[in-house]
Amino acid sequence: MPTIIFKPTESCNSNCAYCDVVARKAPKTMSLELLETTFIKINEYLLENNKEKLTLIWHGGEPLLLGIDYFKTALRFINEHCKETKHLLEHAIQSNLTLMKQEFIDIFREMGITHIGTSFEPIANIRGPGKEINSKVYNKKFFEGINILKDNDFGWGFIYVVTKKALSRPLDIFYFLSNLKLSGGFMMNPVLIYGKDENDISITPKEYVDFIGEIFPVWLKNKKRYPDVDPFKTIMKNIEEEGESLGCVDSGNCAYGHLYIGPSGETSQCGRSEDWGIINYGNINDRSLKEIFEDPRREELLIRTNYLLENDCAGCRFWKICHGGCPLDAYSPEKEGLMRKTAWCDVRKLFMEKYFEPITGIKFNK
């Protein structure tokens, strides 16, 4: 099922230390006219491909900043333009929850959304509004949002971004995140800084591996207590299911599965590729969704996977769970092109060889 990362606004009410959106001087928001066009194009695509389903992830910026009327209008467009196809269109949303209101929940329910993706940061002054990145204000509003979700039986999962400030306390952070949501559902990602590291929070890939490496044995020993924690759960699941449920960066087949649509209608492979300004597919105003999904540049991503299997990654024991990694992590402005393995190769191996294999006793074979 292809996923559309839909960013109708770049505006955000927070000023998180690691976010590139806030660095943009004039954040853009999609016009209602373009929003309507988007759903018309989605409908055209689904009419032609009625065996497929699309997942539309409302992203930002902070999508709740769009306001209730914007979502109501979106719902009207969907009902008007996607009459015969809306059952093939699933919605999801990623929000910081700090602006959550009951009215949003009512609309989201109509859109079929019952679970919201969010993020949380236990360390002060990394997530929050204003110059001083006021995490107190942020957390208060965040919990108010969580309580609204709870009152409405909405589920939630969250992303935690590992920064330099967290490196000395991996277990404290892990217990904190687990306690915050006992049923699990969080993912620990490394911070990715695109420009200048103004807040001094960036970490090296090795630091990230050592951070999660310290947590891994605790998680493994108590998997039932801490069920749904990534990246661990996904790695284990893929060993059990032979690579069936890998995320995009490990699957080697994101080529036809992802699409980004931005506030001006610009499209790209995914949110990250748009952030980096590479693998772009033109504007939704000028092209049909079919054309965008069949853009020849996508084929390059598939060719890359096959190429790596024969070249950079030939004989690698971890191919089944890595597939050469994300093409974006292989890209560097100096050496154009994507035909090489991820720059995270060494640390992927490091995690597997230093932590995963010795701790689990599971040995990967070629």
Add this chain to the structure above:
Amino acid sequence: MNDIRLVCNFNIDLINNFQGKAIVIKTNNIDEIQHINHVVNKENKLHCIVVNHNGALSTLPVTDNWEGIPIHIFATRFGNFMQFIEQKHIYHKLSIRVFLSAEIETNYRDLQILSSFGIDCGLYFPNKSINWEKLNDLMYYSAYGKVQHASIEPFDFVIKKFEYNTPIDFSNVYFENPHQYLHISDEGKVALSGLDLHNCKFITENINDLENIHQSSEYKNVLNNWQNFFTKLEDCSCCPSWRICLGKFNHISDKTNTCQPFFNDLMDAAELFHENKSKFKTRELCQP
């Protein structure tokens, strides 16, 4: 609100306001026990009678007239062994649980004795002084003791109720968890805990508001109080055993050598029981 149990004094005028409620009655007068049982069960359901016995357990004249009545006795200490032995056979006939104070060192040992006699019992924590080593020994006895013995609270509650995805509030054992128990003054004012009642801190002064208490923002806020721990990355929020303690010993300064290792051990015991649940027989008195 039907699932919320009410805790109040034995006050017939007050109780007449309720219908079909599960009620916990607090009394210091043991002569009233049968009468309370009779009166409360007319229109409501007696959940438990709590007797605060400000003295030694051995001096409490228990009687087999209390048979079938759920009773919790809170006594300061165990008292004279021989005096108690004379009454032991009566305890065996009753639906009674005996709580002794965690303040008195000998109580940890005496609870083990009570439990080995087959008398359900427990510790209560009137203040901050806890002997963590003795508490741990008692918990081990309760959880792993090979000889047959009765349950000891709050360990038994945590062990039996443990679920992977849900926090456990062992205040239930003391009828103190506002998710399940509300405390009512003689005038019908509603408090969230015994302490709030004592301090005249009410969430509503009108007994009729009880029916819609779930909608009260003050009530909701209290239920979400746990979130306050998660505004800081320290102590309780990053405690591996948060889910079974919920920060109840937050006032302790040296948590890594006191409450944390104790609750870590208790959680291991709870998890072990959970994994082998089907193999254990359980006996329930009044369900906390």
